[in-house]
């Protein structure tokens with residue numbers, strides 16, 4: 001008996017000496033409550049102001065968060081400007097990220113840093129996570145708690161983006177494999193795809209679907225024909241590559257579940273959108289989200305929180321960047 005209780009004490013000692021380390025990896029809602037208790041309100045005000053100036057703030061920031069988290073984890077590595085342009089944002093998969101999204105994070109971080117006590121305390125990765133949560137709510141989507149305590153990463157390379165972001169021609173298996181590699185389920189993937197309810201796409205991203213789908217077909221047979229013809233008008237052959245069109249043609253500026261209703265009508269813009277309805281394995285979830293806005297909003301919030309936990313940096317793996325576009329040293 002004496003033996004086993006001393007073993008228990010030893011076990012406790014060993015456990016408790018590891019606990020602080022493990023606790024570091026754990027994100028918390030109140031992470032900044034001592035140093036910067038109003039951080040969420042400060043970020044929300046800055047994001048609200050920026051959104052009043054330009055709508056692209058909303059979709060841009062949401063997409064920036066997704067691209068950040070899928071490449072080296074949610075560590076603001078996507079914000080870095082390296083010499084010779086060898087950084088994530090110069091990869092082909094990231095060049096269409098909206099400049100206004102970077103500006104949103106920079107402005108929100110500046111607002112935080114302007115408050116005594118908060119200066120240089122809040123990571124760019126956390127500011128981005130808060131801003132992404134805020135733009136969803138500010139455009140009519142659900143509000144959800146944001147977990148904090150991410151550090152900013154110390155690596156950003158062009159090559160690091162490769163094979164980490166989904167492409168618009170992916171089928172269901174490719175989408176699932178990529179999301180699973182970041183710890184996300186098919187349901188997470190479908191819910192998060194609902195982000196395409198706001199924002200823009202350049203014509204090149206869906207050009208094949210409306211002009212040269214295959215040897216025998218010009219239009220993708222899973223696409224609504226009327227929608228395809230409308231898209232041809234918006235994106236004529238030889239269109240200026242800078243032209244971008246609304247991804248949700250019905251309510252492009254509202255964060256709602258119309259994206260899923262559009263899928264039921266063959267009005268998903270990308271192959272990766274439409275396949276969620278075409279493939280029997282994901283169709284039931286699409287139908288649920290199309291029919292029940294609350295079910296979509298709850299799933300989206302849950303999946304955003306999960307997305308925000310991907311590859312979080314702690315301890316010596318990271319730092320709190322002073323300038324979001326540069327490493328500290």
Ligand code: HEM
Pocket residue numbers: 056058059060062063066096097098166167168169170175189192193195196198199200201202203205270272
């Ligand atoms: C499921 C796989 C996904 C694919 C294949 C995909 C692909 C794309 C593509 C090709 C664009 C258009 C980019 C352009 O032409 O500028 C785009 C835009 C966008 N994506 Fe996704 N995406 C996916 C998932 C997500 C997720 C998970 C989110 C966020 C949670 C997201 C948020 C957005 C937003 C908000 C835009 C509009 C950006 C803007 O207006 O600046 N996407 N996506």
Ligand SMILES: *[C@@H]1O[C@H](CO)[C@@H](O)[C@H](O)[C@H]1NC(C)=O
Pocket residue numbers: 292294295298
């Ligand atoms: C919609 O989804 C919510 C959340 O899952 C659920 O509580 C509610 O019962 C659903 N409504 C209908 C009409 O099925």
